[in-house]
Amino acid sequence: MNIALVMTTINIPTVLELYRRHGPDVHIIVVGDYKTDPGAAAYCHELDCHYLSVDDQKALGYKVSELIGWNCVMRRSIGVLEAVRSGADVIVTVDDDNIPKYRDYFEQVEAAFEYDVECSMAESVTGFFNLGDFAIDRYTYRGYPFTLRSKTTPYTFRDALVKVGILNGLIYGDPDISAAERIIRNPDVRVYQTRATDGIALAHDTWSPVNAQNTAWARELSPLAFCASGIGRYDDIWGSYIAQQVMSGTDYHVMFGQPHVNQKRGVNNGWKNTMRCLKDEIMGMEYTEDFIKRVKCVPMHPDDIMGNYSRIADELSMPLYIDMAIQMRAWLEDVCKIL
DSSP: OOEEEEEEOSSOOTTHHHHHHHOTTOEEEEEOOTTSOTTHHHHHHHTTOEEEOHHHHHHHTOTHHHHHOSSSGGGHHHHHHHHHHTTOSEEEEOOTTEEESSTTHHHHHHHHHHSOEEEEEEEETTSBOOGGGGBSSOOOBTTSOGGGTTSOOOEEEEEEEEEEEEEEEEEEESOOBOHHHHHHTOOOBOOBOHHHHHOEEEOTTOBOOOOSSSEEEEGGGGGGOOOOSSSGGGHHHHHHHHHHHHHTTSSEEEEEEEEEEEEOOOTTSSHHHHHHHHHHHHHHHHHHHHHHHHHHTSOOOTTOHHHHHHHHHHHTOSTTTHHHHHHHHHHHHHHHHHO
């Protein structure tokens, strides 16, 4: 199985030493930007990683590139396109502070996608799932509908054999939470319940926010892996809600579980950065539930991944979401050229 790992960075991504050690044959793509440390390119080349400079990205000619803009984490989408072009069967996206906990990181990714997986399948009466409910130091996953945050979510589980389309590995240490929760609680996750470490899949009628950290996509679903700019810290979250609507017309499911990473927020992620994140979350907090309603109202045609994605873009062609819809259409044109 061909696995590609994609990350963006403005630092010298020293964590790649571990990923390279754990996956000698993995195709690693690092997407640079104007603010990226000048030494990052040479460092990546030493580890046999494919570094995409600003000039490299411009030369690729992707239509969506300039629409995304620069100096933003959404540049990872260019890396995803290059992973698809390279022939990857599975595309893994990570942040440069996601440290793999175990040596068999890529073996765990491969195991989830090579065959159907036996696991627990979760359903919720609210229609939503919060991975943080299964952490001993409970937290609310970034992008979870704001009006449900204070409510207890009852889940039902059944044993299932699941075709995994999106795999979101567990994050220990600093979980992916909203800036408001980081200000108030700042949880430190050391342990998850066994059910989560063993793996939880979601029924099609139960959705969860899924970020772009420690997350793997089946190649067939790569047209859904786009993260639009202009919506703050909800780029990956809103993209994941679109993906789950499209996946409802397929046999694919979202799964949480292995592989696991540690995340430690760096010295540059202090109070000022937290406040900047809070400002970047205002639009998402206000409009996520409206966004979800609009996405859910679009009828899905069975197994028509690109067509269904395009239909959602049409639904979002209104003043509030028009920039995102324009980016989605450009992204889809780029995907169609390389698949």
